[in-house]
Amino acid sequence: MGTIKFVTERQKQLLARLVERYIEAKRPVPSAQLAGDLGVSPATVRYALADLEALGLVEKPHASAGRVPTELGLRTYALGLLPPKPLPAPTARVLADALMRAGQDWPRLAAQMAARLARYPAVLRLLPLESPRILRVHLSPLSGRRVLAVAVLEGGRLREGTILLPFEPSEALLDQAEEILRGPRLPEELAELQGSSPQMDALFRALAGALGTSRGERFFEGIGELFSEPEARDPDFLRRLLALAEEPPPGPLVPPGGLNLRLERGTAVIQAGFLRAAWRGEVTLLGPGRMRYRDALSVAYTLGSVLGGEHAD
Numbered sequence: 001m002g003t004i005k006f007v008t009e010r011q012k013q014l015l016a017r018l019v020e021r022y023i024e025a026k027r028p029v030p031s032a033q034l035a036g037d038l039g040v041s042p043a044t045v046r047y048a049l050a051d052l053e054a055l056g057l058v059e060k061p062h063a064s065a066g067r068v069p070t071e072l073g074l075r076t077y078a079l080g081l082l083p084p085k086p087l088p089a090p091t092a093r094v095l096a097d098a099l100m101r102a103g104q105d106w107p108r109l110a111a112q113m114a115a116r117l118a119r120y121p122a123v124l125r126l127l128p129l130e131s132p133r134i135l136r137v138h139l140s141p142l143s144g145r146r147v148l149a150v151a152v153l154e155g156g157r158l159r160e161g162t163i164l165l166p167f168e169p170s171e172a173l174l175d176q177a178e179e180i181l182r183g184p185r186l187p188e189e190l191a192e193l194q195g196s197s198p199q200m201d202a203l204f205r206a207l208a209g210a211l212g213t214s215r216g217e218r219f220f221e222g223i224g225e226l227f228s229e230p231e232a233r234d235p236d237f238l239r240r241l242l243a244l245a246e247e248p249p250p251g252p253l254v255p256p257g258g259l260n261l262r263l264e265r266g267t268a269v270i271q272a273g274f275l276r277a278a279w280r281g282e283v284t285l286l287g288p289g290r291m292r293y294r295d296a297l298s299v300a301y302t303l304g305s306v307l308g309g310e311h312a313d
Helices: 009-025 031-038 042-054 071-079 089-101 103-118 171-180 187-192 198-211 223-228 235-246 293-307
Strands: 066-069 122-128 134-141 146-153 158-164 217-221 259-264 267-276 279-288
Touching: 009 031, 009 042, 009 066, 009 071, 031 042, 031 066, 066 071, 071 259, 071 293, 089 103, 089 293, 103 122, 103 217, 103 279, 103 293, 134 171, 134 198, 146 198, 158 198, 171 198, 187 198, 223 235, 235 267, 235 279, 259 293, 267 293, 279 293
Parallel strands: none
Antiparallel strands: 122 217, 122 279, 134 146, 146 158, 259 267, 267 279
């Protein structure tokens, strides 16, 4: 969608004020209120609103006495906040110090920071720059033909998956497989293992499908933040947002140092990319289209910078 070119500066100011009032009030904004905010006559505001409506930036829902921004209006407003204002430098240094002290738990802490600071659900995704090797695999029978496989990776991280076999495995078979699987070995090498029986071969094939792909890691925090928003009363909205949290959007991660903004079907997604140690990552904030963009963009931008090594002492 192309960038809207405002005819006048007043139109730009009016859209910004309308969006901010809409974010605060969570309901249509009367023209009289906008006139008071901007210090102009109600007639002037009504004419300018008619121009914004013609541009597809605002609309008047039903018989309401006020107007609301459209998805295009929200996107235009949010893009006008780029580049965002970062959080204060002392705050960024506190975040950097806490992440450093967290050791291997820094990803979950980063997701928690994003959710608490922005007051929206946050997802942190990580993809390894290189596939970590598997040191060992623990196999636990669940029920019938199902087995829980937990791989211990270099660096102490875990990767797990549930496999369904064409037979019910014995404990002796699982113990033997664990011995064979002692590494280190690359996840891709699981597909090349040869067993001592057709059952062992079937087990290794299933493990290769469950553990052999470096799918990265995902940390989801702050779902409770969503229920303070009136949109959370809509089951369809909740399903759409949770689907975004569970299934990342198609395509590569946002480049390190980059910032991405998407609005779609009443949901807003803000993403910041970073590079940290052996990981390429992305922190994502999820919310309604009526998102507090100024705050959320600042949080995502600052946390992406902190995770990328800026503000470190």
